[in-house]
Amino acid sequence: MRNIALIVSYDGTDYYGFQSQPGGNTVQDKLEEAIYKLSGEEIRLNGSGRTDAGVHARCQVASFTTNSTIPTERWAIALNTRLPQDIVVQSVYQVPDEFHARHHALNKTYRYTINCNRVRDLFRRRYEVHHPTPLDVEAMRAGLKHLIGEHDFSSFTSPLSTKPSHVRTILESWIELEEAEADNLQTNPAYDRAWDERHYPGKQRGVLHLYVKGSGFLYNMVRIIAGTLLQVGEGKIAPEEMARILAARDRAKAGPTAMPNGLSLWEVVYEDLPIGRRKTNDF
Structure with a gap:
């Protein structure tokens, strides 16, 4: 055996x-x-x-x-x-x-991908969510910091969760940005920097990768975090609201559950075993 x-x-x-x-x-x-x-x-x-x-x-x-x-x-x-x-x-x-x-498993990392260019990427559409307007990436990063550490994540799990405890630990979380190419509208309809700066000051286009590393996760936890951070990026809620939402322990206070296609189980780590670790950033 x-x-x-x-x-x-x-x-x-x-x-x-x-x-x-x-x-x-x-x-x-x-x-x-x-x-x-x-x-x-x-x-x-x-x-x-x-x-x-x-x-x-x-x-x-x-x-x-x-x-x-x-x-x-x-x-x-x-x-x-x-x-x-x-x-x-x-x-x-x-x-x-x-x-x-x-x-x-010691910890797992999930990645959630958001494409906020004007035009969706045909070849990556299965693995990212298209958000056609720019986002305030720095505000999203600031909001994310409030979730690091051990907390009760009741606000960030589905009411269908059957877990007896909603206390979980986020070890690390960060956002990486693939910036859109700065080009003019005629040669690249997905991007026009001057137009965006006039209409969306302080916001960026590109493809955002949200990484969340934790010792364990609840039902829909990462997707609800992503959906709430999208509201931060849109300017609908301030970054510091993430702390208040977390403290409320109330699912109704958080944002929507983001679409499933943007989410991938990215890495699983074990003690003294090489399995689960991969060096490339792509599938």
């Missing part, structure tokens, strides 16, 4: 999330089906965490035990020939018997 860990990337657009559900069509279902086709074993995967319908993963970790004698280095290629095109096993590791993908 061996304990195997898979590093999996997937486009979640057409799935009902990672974790198996009665209705089927989840990423976990597809992975377990591929393992059965390969090894003949009916196994149950343990994922590092759930991702909701329409949410993606650059680095999901899933573990399972197997009696198969297939060499560890052969699993990735063999599984990928049996998986749909929108799910890819990036690498496979044999891990200690006691390893559990969810229980032993």
